[in-house]
Amino acid sequence: MKKSFILVMVALFMLVFTGSVFAASWSPDFGKPRALEAAKNQGYFIWQDKNGIHLRTTAKGGTHVFRGIIQTNGQFTDINKTRLEKKDTFKLVNPFKNKIEFRFNTANGVDGFDFDVADGKKVQFELFMDGQRISSDKIYIGEDNWHPETNKFKIYRS
Numbered sequence: 180m181k182k183s184f185i186l187v188m189v190a191l192f193m194l195v196f197t198g199s200v201f202a203a204s205w206s207p208d209f210g211k212p213r214a215l216e217a218a219k220n221q222g223y224f225i226w227q228d229k230n231g232i233h234l235r236t237t238a239k240g241g242t243h244v245f246r247g248i249i250q251t252n253g254q255f256t257d258i259n260k261t262r263l264e265k266k267d268t269f270k271l272v273n274p275f276k277n278k279i280e281f282r283f284n285t286a287n288g289v290d291g292f293d294f295d296v297a298d299g300k301k302v303q304f305e306l307f308m309d310g311q312r313i314s315s316d317k318i319y320i321g322e323d324n325w326h327p328e329t330n331k332f333k334i335y336r337s
C-alpha cells in the first residue's frame with residue numbers, strides 16, 4: 180500500500196513538473212479511464228493493467244481521423260488490434276519492433292489496440308486528430324482521466 184502511494188505521488192509530481200512529459204509506472208495498474216464512453220467523449224484513452232497497455236479512440240459528432248506514433252526503448256510484444264475496420268491502419272515500422280504507427284477513422288464506436296513492452300523502460304506517445312496535434316485535454320490517462328501537458332508524452336516503468 181505504501182509503495183503504491185509513493186508511486187502515485189511520484190507520478191503526480193512528474194506530471195506537474197516535467198513540461199511535456201507525463202510519467203507513471205506501468206508496473207501497477209492505472210485503470211481504464213472513466214471518461215471512455217463511445218460517442219460521449221472524444222479523444223484518446225490510455226491505461227495499463229495486468230493484460231498490458233491499452234490505447235482506444237472514440238469520437239462524437241461524426242468521423243474523425245486519429246493518427247499517432249508510439250515508440251519504446253524496448254520491443255513491442257503481444258500486440259492485439261481492437262475493433263479496427265478496413266480503412267484503419269496499424270503497423271510496426273521497423274524490424275526492431277520499437278515503433279508503431281497507426282491511423283484510425285473513428286466515429287461513434289471505439290477503435291484501438293493493446294500491447295506490452297519487453298526490455299524497455301519507457302513508451303513515448305505522439306498523438307494527432309484530423310491532421311492536427313490533439314489538445315491534451317482530449318487525452319485521458321488512467322482511471323482518474325489524467326491529461327498530459329502536450330500531445331507528445333512518455334510513460335516510464337519504475
